[in-house]
Amino acid sequence: MPRSPHPARPAPWPHTKEQHTMEHHIVAEMTEPGGSTLKEWHMVRTGQSVSMCGRDLDMNQSQLPSDAWGTEQARPFCHTCGALFLREVP
């Protein structure tokens, strides 16, 4: 069996970290830690626990998919997060 100089191995994919579409979701901020009164919703990049406006959020709070942005379900929504999200999503 001849040895091939270029074995047909699947090449490792070096650029998997670079994604074109950034994933987001929406996380609720309560008026007080552990409280049940919603203050406003923030946009968070998936995998982070800090909102796009820089707020530390409790990831155990209610969450919504990023699709819910702009709907009644995600109101009131943080103005800073909304503006930043608009710039990040085409």
Ligand SMILES: [Zn+2]
């Ligand atoms: Zn925010």
